[in-house]
Amino acid sequence: EAGVAQSPRYKIIEKRQSVAFWCNPISGHATLYWYQQILGQGPKLLIQFQNNGVVDDSQLPKDRFSAERLKGVDSTLKIQPAKLEDSAVYLCASSLAFGGNYEQYFGPGTRLTVT
Amino acid sequence: KQEVTQIPAALSVPEGENLVLNCSFTDSAIYNLQWFRQDPGKGLTSLLLIQSSQREQTSGRLNASLDKSSGRSTLYIAASQPGDSATYLCAVRPGGGSTLGRLYFGRGTQLTVWP
Numbered sequence: 612e613a614g615v616a617q618s619p620r621y622k623i624i625e626k627r628q629s630v631a632f633w634c635n636p637i638s639g640h641a642t643l644y645w646y647q648q649i650l651g652q653g654p655k656l657l658i659q660f661q662n663n664g665v666v667d668d669s670q671l672p673k674d675r676f677s678a679e680r681l682k683g684v685d686s687t688l689k690i691q692p693a694k695l696e697d698s699a700v701y702l703c704a705s706s707l708a709f710g711g712n713y714e715q716y717f718g719p720g721t722r723l724t725v726t
Numbered sequence: 727k728q729e730v731t732q733i734p735a736a737l738s739v740p741e742g743e744n745l746v747l748n749c750s751f752t753d754s755a756i757y758n759l760q761w762f763r764q765d766p767g768k769g770l771t772s773l774l775l776i777q778s779s780q781r782e783q784t785s786g787r788l789n790a791s792l793d794k795s796s797g798r799s800t801l802y803i804a805a806s807q808p809g810d811s812a813t814y815l816c817a818v819r820p821g822g823g824s825t826l827g828r829l830y831f832g833r834g835t836q837l838t839v840w841p
Contacts, residue, residue, distance in 0.1 A: 653831025
């Protein structure tokens with residue numbers, strides 16, 4: 612079974628530029644998560660989708676971050692404009708459904724450096 | 727709000743030693759607790775998942791215990807090997823009737839096992 616795919620793996624941009632990350636979850640997984648992991652910290656949930664609807668975006672900085680999951684499969688996370696503090700690894704995860712007993716599977720992440 | 731703490735932040739041991747990584751969480755109303763491994767430049771790999779009703783889980787040389795009432799979990803690694811070198815993350819999923827899938831992560835323990 613193919614795992615969670617993410618691209619690009621690395622991205623370097625200047626502050627105030629925009630950037631987009633792409634995620635393809637495991638086939639059949641209804642729930643998709645985006646986490647932000649700043650160096651030296653644990654991942655923090657940014658947004659959670661159930662199919663193509665948002666379940667939880669309470670920690671998403673909505674003035675600059677946006678995400679969508681069209682057709683309930685692939686997802687894109689965008690930052691516009693980027694700030695220095697957005698430098699982090701952005702992890703995508705998926706699970707069969709949301710709720711307590713469904714394990715999340717993580718992709719390799721996209722490492723963003725904002726200069 | 728759930729907070730997860732991991733001690734120590736870093737650990738360096740010679741090959742063959744048995745070691746213990748610690749995780750504590752502030753809200754005992756959890757659904758489950760999970761231990762992950764993260765290698766540099768890669769995503770998270772799930773090692774063990776303990777349901778709130780369980781006391782421990784074992785997989786090969788790994789054993790994780792959970793004491794929900796005291797808000798603690800330990801990951802025991804037996805006969806450590808250089809290949810065990812990685813960052814180990816602890817994550818809890820809130821219970822209390824919530825059906826959201828958010829995981830709360832600690833900052834991790836960076837383990838180095840030298841030959």
